[in-house]
Amino acid sequence: MxxxxxxxxxxxxxxxxxxxxxxxxxxxxxxxxxxxxxxYSMKQELDSYIYKEPKLKGGLIGVSIRQADTGKIIYEHMGNTRFRPASNMKLLTAATSISVLGKDYQFSTELRTNGTIKQGRLNGNLYLVGKGDPTLLPETFDMFAAKLKAMDIDHISGDIIGDDTWYDAVRLSPDMIWSDEHYYYGAQVSALTVSPDKDYDAGTVRLEIQSGGIGEKPQVSMSPKNNYIEIKNEAITVKAEQEEDLIIEREHGTNIVSVSGIIPKAKEPIKEWIAVWEPTGYALDLLKQALVKQNITWHGVVKSGEAPIESKLLFTHSSMTLAELLIPFMKHSNNSLGEILVKEMGKKVYGEGSWEQGIEALKRQLKRFGLNQEKLLIRDGSGISHVTLIPPTAITQLLYAVQKEAWFPSFIKSLPVAGDSDRQIGGTLRYRMPDLVVQAKTGTIYGVSTLSGYAEKSNKEKLIFSIMINNLIDEEEGKVIEDQLLEIIVDTD
Structure with a gap:
């Protein structure tokens, strides 16, 4: 001894x-x-921090920690209290959608007609039928036009019709704040939509504002170039030492985007993503441009409508798989993708692409993961809602249960990795907790900061955690608190 x-x-x-x-x-x-x-035990350290941290005065914090291998709860603070989850809601949407739809699921977009092709003419209407694909890019429409050209079509004698009836006509989730609906994270949802780049913020355009000469207007460029958005440039370039004060917003109910305020001379270009009004028309505008490039003309009008059941399929385009789509969804916390996945679940399970039916499908699947639906209030798929309420223990229960699923490797791969500077790996955690082994989903809306996922202690023990902070004056302070709590969780026995 x-x-x-x-x-x-x-x-x-x-x-x-x-x-x-x-x-x-x-x-x-x-x-x-x-x-x-x-x-000190981990419980004592966490309790001490939570009760003494001045940034939490007047706020609420819920914490749930489980052993990853057994699911046993080893720490809890207000764990069964419902909190606004912000983008931690995406954990529920990702898990249920990959379970309901399958990791190899692909969205599709179709070109159809009610006519015939003869001597370079399509004698009838051309239908562009959207089925929810959020990964359609400007170059996809160039490909559509090239496919028509390859079919020896030089002229369309009828109309060009965009069909978005795969989903319902409700464009915004029920709790969308009116002041958010022109930003990329509040974009409208349509079954026929466009993403400006491979972040797949569907239903948005990207603006770039470059300063001009002092006293002159800056240059405003838009990607993709289109005739659907009108830019009203009232901004002014000022001296380099002045502070930038640009206001970029879309007028409600229109596609008029105003750029006002001041931009300092020689400043790096400012980039902003703006949501369009009615994405279906946006997609049709890009199709028109692509047809012109291929010297394909048409006789009729370009409009929205529905393809007849008996219409003939000309071409089908398929998206990447759902497992691949989860990467931009979770790494970049993409709201548009979350709402599309909810509507797609509704379409698959109940035959209706709506938030109402999609959330029913989501909740039905959560029951399979051991979550009590009666303790949850769910209003959307992205977490932008200030009405959605979920307790931390429900999130850790979900994260424990999904470990047993065959698709779990795709799910965990989609979670941001703390401290990894590669945006496609680190995502929203790339600048946080570089010394910790943490893979988790962030969440931020006004007054809310959340973080839930998986962590590895210094002794290699794996834990599941959920930290949900509400009623903050500054939600950015919540991230500091979360990081400190993770330090305690990882380093304390």
Whole structure:
């Protein structure tokens, strides 16, 4: 037996410490000591931080921590209290959609006609039928036109009709704040839509504003170039030492985007993504441009409508798989993708592409993962809602249950990796917690910061955690709190 140099008295003291720990049912360690030589468990450290942190005064915090292998809850603070999840809602949407639709699921877009092709003419209407694909890019429409050209079509004698009836006509989720609906994260949802780039913010255009000469208007460019959006440029270039104060917004109910305020001379271009009004028309505009490039003309009008059941299929385009789509969805916290996945689940399960039926399908699947639907209030798929309410224990239960699914490797691969500077890996955690082994989903809306996922302790023990902070004055302070809590969770026994 090892005897401490101080003698038998040390063993007596150690025995008393063990007795006190057992009697109080608190996990104590002889190695985790603070500056005063006192032993602290993870529970004590977390409780101390939560109750003493001044940034949490007047706010609410819920924490749930489980062992990853057993699902046993090892720490809880207001774990069964419902909180606004912000983008932690995407964990539920990702898990249920990949379960309902399958990891190899692909969205499709069709070119159809009610006519015939003869001597370079399509004698009838051309239908562009959207089925929810959020990955259609400007170059996809060039490909559509090239396919028509390859069919020897030089002229369309009828109309060009965009069919978005795969989903319902409700464009915005029920709790969308009116001031958010012109930003990329509040984009409208249509079964026929366009993404400006491979972040797949469907239903948006990208603006780039470059300063001009002092006293002159800056240059405003738009991608993709289109005739659907009108730019009203009222901004002015000022001296380089002045502070930038640009306002970029779309007028409600229109596609007029105004750029006003000041931009300093020689400043790096400012980029902003703006949501369009009615994405179906946006897609049709890009198709028109693509047809012109191929010298394909048409006789009729370009409009929205529905393809007849008996229409003939000319071409089908398929998206990437759902497993691949989860990467931009989760890494970049893409709201548009979340709402599209909800509507797609509704279409698959109940034959109706709506939020109402999609959320029913989502909740039905959550029951399979052991979540009590009666304790959840779910209003959308992205978490932008300030009405949605979920307790931290429900999120950790979900994260424990999905580990058993065959598609779990695709799910966990989609989660941001703390401290990895590669945007396609680190995502929204690429600048946070570089020294910790954490893979988790972030969440931020006004007054809310959340973080839930998987962490590995210094002794390699794997944990599941959910930290949900509500009623913050500054939601950015929530990220500091989350990172500090993770430090305690990982480093304390």
């Amino acid at each position: 090892f005897v401490h140099p101080k003698g038998i008295g040390w063993l007596v003291i150690l025995g008393l410490i063990v007795t006190v720990c057992i009697a109080s049912s608190v996990s104590c360690t002889a190695t985790a000591a603070n500056g005063k030589g006192e032993s």
